[in-house]
Amino acid sequence: xxxxxxxxxxxxxxxxxxxxxxxxxxxxxxxxxxxxxxxxxxxxxxxxxxxxxxxxxxxxxxxxxxxxxxxxxxxxxxxxxxxxxxxxxxxxxxxxxxxxxxxxxxxxxxx
Amino acid sequence: xxxxxxxxxxxxxxxxxxxxxxxxxxxxxxxxxxxxxxxxxxxxxxxxxxxxxxxxxxxxxxxxxxxxxxxxxxxxxxxxxxxxxxxxxxxxxxxxxxxxxxxxxxxxxxx
Numbered sequence: 001x002x003x004x005x006x007x008x009x010x011x012x013x014x015x016x017x018x019x020x021x022x023x024x025x026x027x028x029x030x031x032x033x034x035x036x037x038x039x040x041x042x043x044x045x046x047x048x049x050x051x052x053x054x055x056x057x058x059x060x061x062x063x064x065x066x067x068x069x070x071x072x073x074x075x076x077x078x079x080x081x082x083x084x085x086x087x088x089x090x091x092x093x094x095x096x097x098x099x100x101x102x103x104x105x106x107x108x109x110x111x
Numbered sequence: 112x113x114x115x116x117x118x119x120x121x122x123x124x125x126x127x128x129x130x131x132x133x134x135x136x137x138x139x140x141x142x143x144x145x146x147x148x149x150x151x152x153x154x155x156x157x158x159x160x161x162x163x164x165x166x167x168x169x170x171x172x173x174x175x176x177x178x179x180x181x182x183x184x185x186x187x188x189x190x191x192x193x194x195x196x197x198x199x200x201x202x203x204x205x206x207x208x209x210x211x212x213x214x215x216x217x218x219x220x221x222x
Binding site: 004006031033035042045048049055056058088092094101103104105107 | 154156157206212214215
């Protein structure tokens with residue numbers, strides 16, 4: 001089976017812009033979770049989608065949003081980018097209550 | 112508050128010897144824990160998990176031990192190989208597709 005894929009792999013944006021990241025889960029996985037990794041905060045949970053519904057959300061401002069499509073592919077959007085949003089954004093897919101399998105991540109740099 | 116702590120930021124081991132990575136937790140909801148291995152700028156790779164019905168789970172060179180009374184788990188790698196050099200994260204499963212990660216331990220296996 002193909003693994004989790006994320007696009008783009010690298011992105012450079014300027015403050016105030018918005019960005020959309022995409023994630024395609026492992027075939028058959030309907031749960032997609034998103035995480036942010038920064039040197040200071042480690043791996044932090046953003047939100048999780050299952051069957052097109054957000055089931056859980058972490059402690060991030062409303063500028064961070066996401067959605068999931070009927071084929072389980074997911075997108076996350078960050079609006080009004082700030083310098084502190086520079087991070088590695090990871091998505092993971094899983095079967096219900098199963099281990100999460102991560103994609104390679106999208107490296108976002110905000111200038 | 113559900114927390115996971117890896118108190119050793121780094122560990123250095125000789126090739127062929129045992130690597131022991133430790134993790135402490137508080138307020139786990141389900142006592143279901145996972146270990147991941149991560150290289151820089153890549154997504155975490157799932158290694159092994161353990162649930163509360165067991166105190167030990169083994170997969171090849173990797174064994175995870177769970178001590179519920181001490182709220183402690185450990186990952187043993189035997190024998191250690193240079194390719195095992197990476198950052199290792201333990202994670203506690205929360206509800207709704209959320210993993211709570213420790214800060215990670217950087218393992219260096221020297222030839």
